[in-house]
Amino acid sequence: MKKKIEIQNLHVSHGSKWAVENLNFDVYENEILAIIGPANAGKSTLLKSINRMTDFSDGTRVKGTIKLDGEDIHAFADSTWLRQKIGMVSPLPVGLPMSIIDNVTYAPRMAGMKDKITLMERAEDCLRKAALWDEVKDRLDGLATKLSGGQQQRLTIARALSHRPEVLLLDEFSIAIDPVTTMKIEDVLLELKKDMTIVCVTNVIHQARRLGDRTAMMLEGHLLDIDSNQRIFSGQVNDRRTHDYIEGVFG
Amino acid sequence: MYAPNQQLINKNIREERFKSILSFLTVIIFFPALMIILWLLIKGGPALSWEFIFSSPTKGMTAGGIFPAIVGTLWLVGLCVIISCPLGVLAAIYLSEYAKDNHTTRIIRLCILNLAGVPSIVHALFGLGAFVLFLRMGTSILAASCTLAVMNLPVIITSTLESLQAVPRSFREASWSVGASKLQTIRHIVLPNSIPGILTGMVFAVSRAAGETAAILFTGVAFYLPFLPMNVFDQCMSLSMHLFTISTQVVGVPDSYSYATALVLISMVLVVNTLSVAMRWYFRSRRKW
Numbered sequence: 001m002k003k004k005i006e007i008q009n010l011h012v013s014h015g016s017k018w019a020v021e022n023l024n025f026d027v028y029e030n031e032i033l034a035i036i037g038p039a040n041a042g043k044s045t046l047l048k049s050i051n052r053m054t055d056f057s058d059g060t061r062v063k064g065t066i067k068l069d070g071e072d073i074h075a076f077a078d079s080t081w082l083r084q085k086i087g088m089v090s091p092l093p094v095g096l097p098m099s100i101i102d103n104v105t106y107a108p109r110m111a112g113m114k115d116k117i118t119l120m121e122r123a124e125d126c127l128r129k130a131a132l133w134d135e136v137k138d139r140l141d142g143l144a145t146k147l148s149g150g151q152q153q154r155l156t157i158a159r160a161l162s163h164r165p166e167v168l169l170l171d172e173f174s175i176a177i178d179p180v181t182t183m184k185i186e187d188v189l190l191e192l193k194k195d196m197t198i199v200c201v202t203n204v205i206h207q208a209r210r211l212g213d214r215t216a217m218m219l220e221g222h223l224l225d226i227d228s229n230q231r232i233f234s235g236q237v238n239d240r241r242t243h244d245y246i247e248g249v250f251g
Numbered sequence: 252m253y254a255p256n257q258q259l260i261n262k263n264i265r266e267e268r269f270k271s272i273l274s275f276l277t278v279i280i281f282f283p284a285l286m287i288i289l290w291l292l293i294k295g296g297p298a299l300s301w302e303f304i305f306s307s308p309t310k311g312m313t314a315g316g317i318f319p320a321i322v323g324t325l326w327l328v329g330l331c332v333i334i335s336c337p338l339g340v341l342a343a344i345y346l347s348e349y350a351k352d353n354h355t356t357r358i359i360r361l362c363i364l365n366l367a368g369v370p371s372i373v374h375a376l377f378g379l380g381a382f383v384l385f386l387r388m389g390t391s392i393l394a395a396s397c398t399l400a401v402m403n404l405p406v407i408i409t410s411t412l413e414s415l416q417a418v419p420r421s422f423r424e425a426s427w428s429v430g431a432s433k434l435q436t437i438r439h440i441v442l443p444n445s446i447p448g449i450l451t452g453m454v455f456a457v458s459r460a461a462g463e464t465a466a467i468l469f470t471g472v473a474f475y476l477p478f479l480p481m482n483v484f485d486q487c488m489s490l491s492m493h494l495f496t497i498s499t500q501v502v503g504v505p506d507s508y509s510y511a512t513a514l515v516l517i518s519m520v521l522v523v524n525t526l527s528v529a530m531r532w533y534f535r536s537r538r539k540w
Contacts, residue, residue: 053424053427056423056424056427058351078432080430080431080432083427083428083430084430085430088428088429090424090425090428092421094419094421094422094424094425096422096425096426096440097422097440097443097444097539098539106426106431107429107431110426110429110430110432110435110439111430143539145539156425160428160429162429163429163430
């Protein structure tokens with residue numbers, strides 16, 4: 001399988017302590033990699049260093065190599081190009097202070113797309129994929145910040161898809177969404193992986209089991225395990241703690 | 252049945268007492284402002300006329316009007332705004348959006364805060380040295396406006412910084428994360444949502460500049476000029492300076508003339524301030540989060 005993202009000797013620190021220490025793994029093209037692990041394991045930090053959102057926080061240091069399609073993502077000082085290829089959904093949903101439709105067309109507009117009809121089609125497509133279209137189709141001009149938490153979360157998913165990224169980074173995308181809608185979005189993700197690579201951080205172990213092709217287990221900045229779901233969830237793990245975490249006997 | 256105990260009653264009494272003290276203090280603050288305006292209206296109102304506003308002072312400034320001073324104030328304030336607003340806003344954008352939080356920027360911030368505390372007469376001396384003499388602007392509207400601008404910069408920078416910081420960081424992050432550049436994020440997310448605060452700060456700076464006397468003392472303002480300024484290298488009169496002159500330096504000016512001059516100055520400032528309050532109301536009603 002073709003490697004989409006290669007992570008080599010990755011260290012990330014916020015200040016004095018390493019939040020992520022010596023990570024080495026690859027993400028293959030068109031797979032869903034689920035990342036599980038308790039709080040403070042460095043999962044979100046890992047995602048943020050893949051799309052270089054770490055650039056924006058003063059005092060965050062990144063060491064090591066991350067390659068996208070074989071190219072070092074730190075090759076250029078500017079990282080805007082990288083985020084044009086990578087979509088990201090953060091755990092706290094944020095509707096930008098503009099209308100719903102402007103939110104979903106924001107990314108393509110910033111990338112230079114101007115044609116109104118194409119933008120509308122793209123917006124509808126993304127909103128449908130995020131299972132939000134039916135709820136907002138009659139008030140696309142309404143303010144996105146007035147949507148409910150769950151709706152805003154789905155809006156962020158739609159926005160993350162709107163610039164047709166090659167990689168999608170999901171950080172707890174379903175914490176504010178009800179189970180039924182979550183299932184709908186998971187189905188869409190399974191569909192989407194034909195065109196893109198998805199890395200999904202989740203606290204719901206069942207979600208990792210349902211969604212992932214492979215699952216990685218992180219703990220306190222280290223990678224304990226990364227293997228196919230078949231092996232991880234049948235107890236064939238390298239590290240005892242992965243098994244304990246999945247079985248819920250951790251701690 | 253539930254009966255309120257003594258403790259709860261005492262608590263409510265304290266609450267009421269505190270509230271009445273606060274409202275009394277508010278009235279005390281409001282009172283002088285109201286009195287000033289009333290007093291000016293009573294003492295200066297009778298002298299106020301179209302002729303007073305639109306004619307030049309005559310008879311050694313003991314009669315006539317204040318037109319040159321009004322025009323001079325407009326020149327000074329206008330030029331000051333043109334110089335200080337772009338500079339201040341751009342500096343604030345740099346400090347808020349681009350500058351890393353390190354020793355250098357912390358020192359710059361400290362300097363800005365200190366600059367706001369410098370007395371205006373010191374600014375006047377600085378303006379005399381830097382603009383009038385060193386940059387060879389001469390005593391002119393330009394030099395006076397530059398001095399006013401330097402004085403106003405910290406006000407504008409501080410208020411702009413506050414408005415920029417009031418836009419939550421999560422909006423910026425959401426924008427960056429979908430591939431928008433920093434500049435695009437500032438242009439489409441940060442500025443549209445901080446414009447109200449920025450404008451309010453500017454208007455506040457304008458009204459401060461309009462009333463300033465000391466800072467323009469040595470740099471471009473004349474006691475009395477029989478003609479109107481034609482360009483920025485002319486000297487001019489100003490309302491605040493004129494008021495100072497006729498109340499302290501010239502003998503035989505009718506009281507009502509001084510009060511009417513003050514009334515005109517205060518009305519101009521009030522109009523601008525009312526505009527700023529109206530603007531804030533308008534923008535607040537359109538707040539997007």
